Amino acid sequence: MKKINVALLGFGSLGQSFAKLLLEKKDEIEKIYDTTVNVVAITTKTRGNLVDAWGIDLERVLNNIQETGVIPKNNEMMLQRNSLDVAETVEYDVLIEMTPLELAAGHIATNHVMAALKRGKHVICANKGPIAWHYKEIEALAKENNCQFLFESTVMDGTPVFSIVRDNLKLCKVTEIKGILNSTTNYILQGIEQGKTAKEVIAEGKKRGFIEANPNHDIEGNEAAAKMAALANALMGADITPKDIDFTGIKDITKEKIQEASARGNVVKLICRAFNKDGSVQVKIGPEELSKMDVFATVTGTSTAISITTDLMGTMTIIEQSPEIEQAGYGVFADLLTIIKGM
Amino acid sequence: MKKINVALLGFGSLGQSFAKLLLEKKDEIEKIYDTTVNVVAITTKTRGNLVDAWGIDLERVLNNIQETGVIPKNNEMMLQRNSLDVAETVEYDVLIEMTPLELAAGHIATNHVMAALKRGKHVICANKGPIAWHYKEIEALAKENNCQFLFESTVMDGTPVFSIVRDNLKLCKVTEIKGILNSTTNYILQGIEQGKTAKEVIAEGKKRGFIEANPNHDIEGNEAAAKMAALANALMGADITPKDIDFTGIKDITKEKIQEASARGNVVKLICRAFNKDGSVQVKIGPEELSKMDVFATVTGTSTAISITTDLMGTMTIIEQSPEIEQAGYGVFADLLTIIKGM
Numbered sequence: 202m203k204k205i206n207v208a209l210l211g212f213g214s215l216g217q218s219f220a221k222l223l224l225e226k227k228d229e230i231e232k233i234y235d236t237t238v239n240v241v242a243i244t245t246k247t248r249g250n251l252v253d254a255w256g257i258d259l260e261r262v263l264n265n266i267q268e269t270g271v272i273p274k275n276n277e278m279m280l281q282r283n284s285l286d287v288a289e290t291v292e293y294d295v296l297i298e299m300t301p302l303e304l305a306a307g308h309i310a311t312n313h314v315m316a317a318l319k320r321g322k323h324v325i326c327a328n329k330g331p332i333a334w335h336y337k338e339i340e341a342l343a344k345e346n347n348c349q350f351l352f353e354s355t356v357m358d359g360t361p362v363f364s365i366v367r368d369n370l371k372l373c374k375v376t377e378i379k380g381i382l383n384s385t386t387n388y389i390l391q392g393i394e395q396g397k398t399a400k401e402v403i404a405e406g407k408k409r410g411f412i413e414a415n416p417n418h419d420i421e422g423n424e425a426a427a428k429m430a431a432l433a434n435a436l437m438g439a440d441i442t443p444k445d446i447d448f449t450g451i452k453d454i455t456k457e458k459i460q461e462a463s464a465r466g467n468v469v470k471l472i473c474r475a476f477n478k479d480g481s482v483q484v485k486i487g488p489e490e491l492s493k494m495d496v497f498a499t500v501t502g503t504s505t506a507i508s509i510t511t512d513l514m515g516t517m518t519i520i521e522q523s524p525e526i527e528q529a530g531y532g533v534f535a536d537l538l539t540i541i542k543g544m
Numbered sequence: 545m546k547k548i549n550v551a552l553l554g555f556g557s558l559g560q561s562f563a564k565l566l567l568e569k570k571d572e573i574e575k576i577y578d579t580t581v582n583v584v585a586i587t588t589k590t591r592g593n594l595v596d597a598w599g600i601d602l603e604r605v606l607n608n609i610q611e612t613g614v615i616p617k618n619n620e621m622m623l624q625r626n627s628l629d630v631a632e633t634v635e636y637d638v639l640i641e642m643t644p645l646e647l648a649a650g651h652i653a654t655n656h657v658m659a660a661l662k663r664g665k666h667v668i669c670a671n672k673g674p675i676a677w678h679y680k681e682i683e684a685l686a687k688e689n690n691c692q693f694l695f696e697s698t699v700m701d702g703t704p705v706f707s708i709v710r711d712n713l714k715l716c717k718v719t720e721i722k723g724i725l726n727s728t729t730n731y732i733l734q735g736i737e738q739g740k741t742a743k744e745v746i747a748e749g750k751k752r753g754f755i756e757a758n759p760n761h762d763i764e765g766n767e768a769a770a771k772m773a774a775l776a777n778a779l780m781g782a783d784i785t786p787k788d789i790d791f792t793g794i795k796d797i798t799k800e801k802i803q804e805a806s807a808r809g810n811v812v813k814l815i816c817r818a819f820n821k822d823g824s825v826q827v828k829i830g831p832e833e834l835s836k837m838d839v840f841a842t843v844t845g846t847s848t849a850i851s852i853t854t855d856l857m858g859t860m861t862i863i864e865q866s867p868e869i870e871q872a873g874y875g876v877f878a879d880l881l882t883i884i885k886g887m
Contacts, residue, residue, distance in 0.1 A: 499837055
């Protein structure tokens with residue numbers, strides 16, 4: 202049986218849901234792919250780091266976090282190593298970057314990714330920063346070192362968006378992308394349409410765990426811009442960063458505007474678009490009024506949607522219906538299976 | 545450069561659209577996959593057959609059909625061979641079955657497919673008959689002979705349905721399928737909703753080329769049942785034929801029923817469902833009343849849609865927006881690229 206050593210940078214809810222999948226599917230991975238997955242490092246920002254070449258007991262770690270909030274303290278603990286040290290020195294085959302998104306320029310995550318690729322290691326990146334801000338150089342480095350660089354979970358969790366174009370739309374050229382990609386803003390717009398104020402919806406969303414403590418990056422459109430830069434770079438051959446994107450969030454959308462739209466039989470949605478214009482890829486993000494008969498009008502709650510138009514296959518729309526954190530974990534898991542299959 | 549020899553059984557609009565793609569993408573296939581595709585046989589029911597080990601000039605054949613309606617007569621022509629002879633004797637690497645669907649039991653196409661697999665040849669099947677009626681035995685034969693057996697274009701043209709589960713939802717178990725898979729009935733229901741009679745819509749659809757000369761198989765639900773048997777067999781591990789499916793078409797749907805639904809804010813759609821019940825896969829097809837806010841309510845014209853629910857990824861909905869014949873040709877083309885990649 203083959204063994205694949207994996208280092209996990211970041212171990213929040215995404216990392217934990219991925220770890221649960223690894224445990225749950227251990228036997229199937231061994232049976233179908235003739236491979237054991239061995240987690241040799243876990244790093245966190247505030248809850249300690251673990252390094253163990255013999256393999257970390259994920260069940261113990263998950264239980265400990267559940268009970269105490271931190272990673273178990275014991276022999277393997279190597280606090281002196283930060284996550285970049287781990288990326289640069291630990292012996293692993295695949296680095297999985299799951300640290301929190303920094304919207305400014307994605308430097309920390311990018312450094313992790315580049316450190317691994319320079320060592321000839323495969324990389325799975327669940328952090329959209331590197332793909333939004335530094336895609337071209339990372340992609341070039343991955344090619345140069347003959348490494349896989351996968352990042353399915355950065356847009357629409359585990360819904361195959363990048364891999365559908367790669368695996369299932371072979372030789373198709375993506376000419377247009379349209380999406381509702383930020384569920385926080387979509388949820389807020391829906392709440393306002395139902396007669397609540399933005400403040401009320403945000404408070405409710407926070408309580409239910411859909412909306413982050415500080416949702417400004419969602420509301421202002423930064424999060425959607427990072428996703429669209431990632432999509433445009435990876436699927437349309439663009440070389441842009443979020444700075445190049447013309448984006449407006451939903452800050453200026455009032456109850457009155459939404460009610461006026463509703464009276465016309467329409468809804469307001471934050472629509473992301475990428476398209477070719479004058480020989481380059483343009484990206485626009487802003488609120489649009491859609492007919493209630495439009496497929497995007499039916500995307501509510503925490504669901505997200507994307508339409509991908511290609512030269513050979515016309516327009517295909519994919520909707521992820523009411524995802525939970527497990528679906529993001531699956532995105533990382535599917536990338537890992539792709540790497541295992543290719544080894 | 546590798547060379548792959550391909551035999552095309554059936555050369556109607558699907559076969560021609562596939563052949564056009566082969567011509568159009570010749571250089572890219574050579575460049576990206578280091579492979580030349582050589583068509584060594586084309587068979588048709590009434591328009592002659594061609595066999596040429598040196599490779600048939602597709603451009604000449606397409607032009608000739610356009611101008612005269614038949615395949616060009618010349619040296620390569622071997623009228624004495626029928627399509628089963630070709631499947632059994634011609635030297636090819638991949639058989640592409642594109643003969644018309646026989647809804648009774650799919651015998652002719654199944655014989656072609658089995659003949660190729662027995663000889664250790666890969667098979668692409670654009671005909672849903674074999675997958676609906678004889679999936680288990682064909683799949684077993686393919687495994688035994690270490691051959692690929694692909695059939696992406698049988699449901700929703702080239703939209704990745706089978707390949708998404710195979711390639712992108714690795715280790716996921718499909719627990720439910722829901723779809724609007726027959727565009728003829730969907731188009732008729734939409735027309736009735738707009739105030740036309742079924743007869744008027746059918747006449748209009750025939751004129752515009754959406755609806756076949758004899759749409760009874762669509763209206764009675766047979767065509768949808770063949771697709772659902774294929775999906776249940778290939779994606780849910782079922783072992784069923786269309787005979788095992790509880791299906792109703794749209795024959796009993798009247799203008800009044802649709803208008804009553806409309807007054808309730810609903811639409812009527814022919815919904816296909818497959819699900820696990822009492823340890824086996826059940827399939828049901830029949831008209832259902834849906835809220836206008838339902839994503840399936842937005843599927844109109846010639847569009848089709850499928851929701852695939854899995855244990856690990858929840859529910860994902862894929863919509864093919866207003867396909868043309870080119871999209872079906874792409875389904876066959878994508879299967880061929882999958883085989884080329886794996887060779």
